[in-house]
Amino acid sequence: MRKELIDGHLLTSLSRFYPSVCDIQTYTDENQDSYGQPNPLWIDFVGHVDIPCALSAAKGQEVKNQDMTIGIATHIIALAGYYPTITYKMRAVIDSQNYDILLCETDSHVKMTRLTCQIVS
Known part of the structure; x- marks a missing residue:
């Protein structure tokens, strides 16, 4: 018999741990x-x-050309829930800011999802 290390009710009681809301969008x-x-x-x-x-925020960098400078900022988004169908072809939107998804990871307990994303400006 498998025992849970994380009680499912614990995550729902941690509303302050997830202070924002995220929409996942797909391109058509x-x-x-x-x-x-x-x-x-x-x-x-x-x-x-x-x-x-x-x-x-995870990290950031600037790429400089003769004509322009491109800023690349990498972020981690922790989602409350198991969302295995999210792919790198999608994007996350939080507070009207778009984040390109680079990687989607789910935990072994089927409780949380972690997105590695970037903003390119």
């Missing part, structure tokens, strides 16, 4: 504009809206 190019041209959109991934989460 099936939409067309009024001229019949592709009009790609990001749409909410079904069942992955308003997920309690915690956001933390």
Whole structure:
């Protein structure tokens, strides 16, 4: 018999641990504009809206060119729940900020999901 190390009720009682909410979006190019041209959109991934989460910065760097400087910031997003269908082709949205998903990891107890993401500006 398998014993749980983390009680499922514990995570629901930790509302302060997940102070934000996250929407997971997927990219679709099936939409067309009024001229019949592709009009790609990001749409909410079904069942992955308003997920309690915690956001933390992991690292950042700047890439400098002659004409511009590109800032790359990497973040970790901890999601309250098990979401194994999230992929690197999706994005996370927290407080109107978009985060490109680089990696999705789930824990062995099927309780939490951790996203490694980046912001490119």
